[in-house]
Amino acid sequence: MSELTLTPNIDGADDFYAELIxxxxxxxxxxxxxxxxxxxxxxxxxxxxxxxxxxAIRAARQAG
Known part of the structure; x- marks a missing residue:
């Protein structure tokens, strides 16, 4: 079983966010x-x- 990564893990996170927006x-x-x-x-x-x-579903639900 794998564990969900909840710590920052995206190279160029700001660039990714801009691309998403x-x-x-x-x-x-x-x-x-x-x-x-x-x-x-x-x-x-x-x-x-x-x-x-x-x-991921549980983490997203708890964060909201």
Missing amino acids: EAHDGLTKDESDALNARLLLTLANHIGDREVLAQ
């Missing part, structure tokens, strides 16, 4: 929500580990 430019709220859903499912598929994904 830019991807939403010009989108409606519904289009932006759909983009987020597609991104989430793409990354979840890449991770592939159901336990890590369950940990």
Whole structure:
């Protein structure tokens, strides 16, 4: 079983954030929500580990 990484772990995090925000430019709220859903499912598929994904869901739920 893998553990979810919750500490900063993205090279060029500020650049990634800017790219993510830019991807939403010009989108409606519904289009932006759909983009987020597609991104989430793409990354979840890449991770592939159901336990890590369950940990991520719990962490996101607790953070909100």
